[in-house]
Amino acid sequence: MKYVDEYRSAQAVGAIAAELRTLVEPGSHVKLMEVCGGHTHAIYRHGLDTLLPDEVELVHGPGCPVCVIPMGRIDDAITIAERPEVIFTSFGDMLRVPGGRRRSLLEAKARGADVRIVYSPLDALSIARDNPEREVVFFGVGFETTAPAVALTLLRARELDLRNFTVFCNHVLVAPALRAILDSPDTEIDGFIGPGHVSTVIGTRPYEFIASEYHRPVVVAGFEPTDILQAVALLLHQLREGRAEVENQYGRVVRDDGNPEALAALERVFTVRDDFEWRGLGPIPHSGYRIADAFADLDAENRFEVPGARIEDPKACRCGDVLRGMAKPFECSVFGTACTPEKPLGTCMVSSEGACAAYYAYGRHRQKVIA
Amino acid sequence: MSDDVVTLAHGAGGKASRRLVEELFLVELRNPLLEPLADAALVSANGTRLAFTTDSYVVRPLVFPGGDIGELAVNGTVNDLAVSGSTPLALTAGFVIEEGFPMDKLRALARSAARAATAADVPIVAGDTKVVERGAADGLYITTAGIGLLDPRAALDPSCVRPGDRVLVSGSIAEHGIAVMIARGNLELELDVDSDTAPLHEIAAALCGLGADLRWMRDPTRGGLATTLNELAAGAGMSVVLDEVAIPVRDNVRSACELLGIDPLYVANEGKLVAVVAPDAADAALELLRAHPLGAGAALIGEVCADDLPLVLAETPFGGSRIVDMLVGDPLPRIC
Numbered sequence: 001m002k003y004v005d006e007y008r009s010a011q012a013v014g015a016i017a018a019e020l021r022t023l024v025e026p027g028s029h030v031k032l033m034e035v036c037g038g039h040t041h042a043i044y045r046h047g048l049d050t051l052l053p054d055e056v057e058l059v060h061g062p063g064c065p066v067c068v069i070p071m072g073r074i075d076d077a078i079t080i081a082e083r084p085e086v087i088f089t090s091f092g093d094m095l096r097v098p099g100g101r102r103r104s105l106l107e108a109k110a111r112g113a114d115v116r117i118v119y120s121p122l123d124a125l126s127i128a129r130d131n132p133e134r135e136v137v138f139f140g141v142g143f144e145t146t147a148p149a150v151a152l153t154l155l156r157a158r159e160l161d162l163r164n165f166t167v168f169c170n171h172v173l174v175a176p177a178l179r180a181i182l183d184s185p186d187t188e189i190d191g192f193i194g195p196g197h198v199s200t201v202i203g204t205r206p207y208e209f210i211a212s213e214y215h216r217p218v219v220v221a222g223f224e225p226t227d228i229l230q231a232v233a234l235l236l237h238q239l240r241e242g243r244a245e246v247e248n249q250y251g252r253v254v255r256d257d258g259n260p261e262a263l264a265a266l267e268r269v270f271t272v273r274d275d276f277e278w279r280g281l282g283p284i285p286h287s288g289y290r291i292a293d294a295f296a297d298l299d300a301e302n303r304f305e306v307p308g309a310r311i312e313d314p315k316a317c318r319c320g321d322v323l324r325g326m327a328k329p330f331e332c333s334v335f336g337t338a339c340t341p342e343k344p345l346g347t348c349m350v351s352s353e354g355a356c357a358a359y360y361a362y363g364r365h366r367q368k369v370i371a
Numbered sequence: 372m373s374d375d376v377v378t379l380a381h382g383a384g385g386k387a388s389r390r391l392v393e394e395l396f397l398v399e400l401r402n403p404l405l406e407p408l409a410d411a412a413l414v415s416a417n418g419t420r421l422a423f424t425t426d427s428y429v430v431r432p433l434v435f436p437g438g439d440i441g442e443l444a445v446n447g448t449v450n451d452l453a454v455s456g457s458t459p460l461a462l463t464a465g466f467v468i469e470e471g472f473p474m475d476k477l478r479a480l481a482r483s484a485a486r487a488a489t490a491a492d493v494p495i496v497a498g499d500t501k502v503v504e505r506g507a508a509d510g511l512y513i514t515t516a517g518i519g520l521l522d523p524r525a526a527l528d529p530s531c532v533r534p535g536d537r538v539l540v541s542g543s544i545a546e547h548g549i550a551v552m553i554a555r556g557n558l559e560l561e562l563d564v565d566s567d568t569a570p571l572h573e574i575a576a577a578l579c580g581l582g583a584d585l586r587w588m589r590d591p592t593r594g595g596l597a598t599t600l601n602e603l604a605a606g607a608g609m610s611v612v613l614d615e616v617a618i619p620v621r622d623n624v625r626s627a628c629e630l631l632g633i634d635p636l637y638v639a640n641e642g643k644l645v646a647v648v649a650p651d652a653a654d655a656a657l658e659l660l661r662a663h664p665l666g667a668g669a670a671l672i673g674e675v676c677a678d679d680l681p682l683v684l685a686e687t688p689f690g691g692s693r694i695v696d697m698l699v700g701d702p703l704p705r706i707c
Contacts, residue, residue, distance in 0.1 A: 001625050010688040017689070047691015096380075110378040119558055225689060341696075342386050352632075362693035 007224030008046075016229040017051040023236035024055040031057050031188055032235055033325050035178065036195035037064030037353025038223050044362035046225045056232065059325030060348075060355030062177045062281060063195050065142040066093050067347040067354040068323075069170055070279045071313070074099030076306040077168060080137055081105060081113040083304065087131060089124035090139035091146075092117045097350050100311035102343075105139075121153035121167075128157075128165040137300045140169045145197045147171040147289060148262035151269035154291070154298050168300035169291050172276060174198050175206045176287035182214045184324050191235040193228065194220035196250045201266075203258030207246045215244040222250040269295055277310065279347040280319035317346035322355050329359040336360060384593030384639075385698030389602075407528075410589060411455040413521065420523075422457035424448060425516035433480065433510055435554035437546075437565030441484035443641060444513040446568050447592070449491040452517050453575035454588040454644050456525030459493040460518050466498070467512040470505045480511065491570035493517070522579040529606030531586040534677040537653040538611060541574055541644045541660050542567070542668035543619040544596055548638035549627045560630065562623050569642030574666045577659040578644075584652035590644050594698045597636040599645060600683045601697040610678035613685045613695065617672045636685075637698045647675060 006012075024030065034040055040060045043049055049058055062068055074097055081088035088105070095106040095117065109115035114134075118124050121138050128136035140150045150167060157165045174195060181187055194207055199220045207218045217238035221231035231249045238245060248254055269292055276288025291299040300306075313319060316334045321327035329335050329348065339345035341357050348356035380387040392408065404412045411424035428444040438446075444464065452459045464484060468477065488495050495515075546567040553560050571590060578585050587607075591599035596618070600611045620628075620635045628635045642665065648656045653671055660666030683695040 001622055001629065004629060008688070013689045044693055046689065047687045047693050048689070050691040051689055106378050106380065107376065110376045123557060361696050 004224065007222070007226045009226070012226050013051070013229060016226060016233055019233055020056065020229065020236065021053045023233060023240060024053050026055070028055050029057065030055055030190050030236065030239065031059055031325065032191050032193060032232060033059045033061045033181075033189045034193040034228070035061035035063040035174065036193075036197065037067065037351065038197060039193055039195070039221065039228060040064070040355050040358045041353045042223050042225070042228060044358040047362075048225055048228055049363070051229065052232065056236070059189065060322065060358075061192075061325070062181065062278065062323045063143070063174065063198075064348070064351050064353040064355075065146070065172065066097060066351035068172060068177075068278045068280065069094075069097065069141060070277045071098070071100045071311040072277070072309045073170055074104070075101070075311065076308060077139055078103060078105060078108045078113070079307055080168060080300060080304050081108050081115050083135070085135045086304075087114045087116060087127055087134050087136045088139065089116050089118045089127060089136060091119075091141065093351050094139055094141055096344075098344060100309070121150050122156070125153055125157060125160075125162065125165060128162050129160070132164060134164060135303070136165050137304075138165070138167045140167045140171055143172055143174050143195070143198045144201045144266065147270065148201055148259070148265050151265040154269050154295055155265065157298055158295065166298050166300040166303045167291060169270070169289060171270065171289040172278070173272070173287050173289070174202070175209070176284050177278065177281065178207075178210060180281060180284045180287070181324050182210065182216070186326055187324055189216065189325055190239060191217040191219070193231045193235070194218045194246070196220060196222050196227075196254065199248075199250065199254045199258065201259050201262045204246050204248050204254065204256045205258075211244045211246050217244045218246045220246070220248045220250050220254055222253065268292070280313060280323045282320075313347070314345050319346035319348045319356070322348050329356040332356070383698060385598055388594070389697070409455060410451040411457070411519070413455070420521040422452050422455040422519040422521055423517075424451040424455070425514065426451060427512060427514040429509065429512050430551060431509055432551075432554050433476075435566055436550050436563070438568040438641075439480055439483050440511060440513055441480035441482070442487040443566075443568050444515045445484050445487035445491060445495070446570050446641060448515040448517040449493060449570045449572055450590040450641075450644070452519035453570070453572040454590050455519065455521070456527045456575070456579055456588070457519030457521045458576065459491060459572055460520055461496040462488065462493055462515055462517040463497040463499075464495050465514040466500045467508050467514075468500065468502050469508040469510055470502055472511060477511070484513075487570065491572055522576065524582045525579045525585065526583060527585065527587050529587055529603055531583075532603070532607040532609060532647050532675055533586070533649070534609060534675055535650050536586055536647045536675040537650055537656075537671055538600070538613070538673040538675065539646045539648065539653065539656055539660065540596065540618065540670055540672050541571070541646075541666045542642075543621045543624070544591070544640055544643060545620060545624050545628065545635035545638035547641040548595070549624050551639075552631070553627065558631070560627060562627050564621075564623055564627065567640055567642035569665050571642065571644050571665065574660055574663045575644060577663065578646055578648075578656060580659065581648060581652050581656060584649040585646060585656070586649070587647040588644055591640050593639050595635070595637040595639060596645060597634070597683065597695045598698050600695070603647065604681040604683050607675065608681050610676045610681055611673055611683045612676055612692075613673035613683065615685045616688050617670055619668050619670050636695055
């Protein structure tokens, strides 16, 4: 496959892996966080963690948008979906996420709620046009990656003067979550592999504070094996040379200023919330979007009554520690037992991009070696 | 069974489907012939050994690139018989039709089923029709059943599998599932992918010629190659180690999978078989497969290993490895 195979060449991967070994002091310990769930997935999918020198440890960050939605918000979504007049539309991977009663949208659907998978928020808009007698709600989830598509959909809904379409907005912002992790007292992260897809929208500048205030290097990276390993090499170079800068490994897609049109759409349609609760991490200031007042009539939280209950994360679950890079998935006592991809207890087991799910799916056999 | 309602995950062919069958149906219906939960039950009558199977087809859309539900319903049951090591003798077909279904479309699907039966050299000898109210059947459902005469040379069972045995697949994977996903039209992908629906009776019979060197065969339909091989690993109590680069996937199918974030190992096939053979018979098996147009893309994809933790592992081209677990739920496209 063109534009993919080049980045998966065994020879190129082998060469970078060999370079990595020359960049670490034997016996030292370097902890790097890959922020994005897509990176976590790719690392396990391709077995990249097995190619790193022993001195380098990768920890998995909070960048799986499915995983970070708190259970209370899932219950709110189910409450909306169960209304008889509602057609509830969502990206596929949100459907399996369990809420507070361990019930998911998939189960709500089985019990009669009209829940439909869409591949784009614009598909939800078409459903609204085709069903004028029904209320169509789109479950807006994701970082700044998916938020622009939802913003454009809301602008289009306004243009069409659609009265039966709303968005249940749960969009989150990546930079405040990273700040929360850096501010957490026990965090010992030496550098960050910056998220690739988010950065196509926001650019590389929002990470500058990590370098200037916290003196940690950041390398924004792509998702192919050579991308990720090269990002690790660039981070190790910076650490060796005592530099803390934001570098862009994913230059073929990411611009420093991001995508100005997408950013303008976000600015117009959304307002940053005072705080938003993250599953596993708790409330983080200025870390989520709500729909701006000018579009309040298209906000599902205004159109429908939502319980808005806050539900504690399950006690046995160590997702918060995993998300902060303080525990490996298999160090959690319920990992693989009470918590599996089929019946997830904690956030990180939910989506295939969650650290625990990726580890469960691809890495369990290595557990004894690593532990 | 801990679930209190049936969800679509129970129908996806992965872990939940397995649980539904084992914890509900097997519990209620248990008998020695059902217990192996193979593609077909092996029944003896007056010294004759027969394979007996059934399958229902609920595909949407009813017509997709490379095939339709009529052809699929015949090939699917022929294949279940074929990979059980039997020659199909006769099929039955039950049609559940929705009120208002156009007669000419129904005729076309019946013709297509007849053509597939002729191609597989097996008659459809009995049938049934039921008409249900509009909205009750998504157009048309077909259930086929089939009976086949077991090849005396074939003794196929996971318990016959030995460490060191080789794993083969008869051609490129994931085509049926991707073709149907694209044909549903909500992805707006412009890719020419045809379903691989085809009768496997000839290539399966050819492999039966290997005698005891052929250990086990399956057609990796719902849940894909990954799920089928997990069932093998669990049944044999051994691990299957796959060479990821050796698994044939057409470029357009790989592209679609990359775009959708779906692993081709979990996507359904309707005209491929996977076989385990003795190490010394691997070359001969490949030759037998490649001699037939339906096996032209056959490849050696892995090896069976003794292991206290039976898993399916894929070795990546970089010397890493990963677990290939059973499918959990439906393969849902990821957010990003």
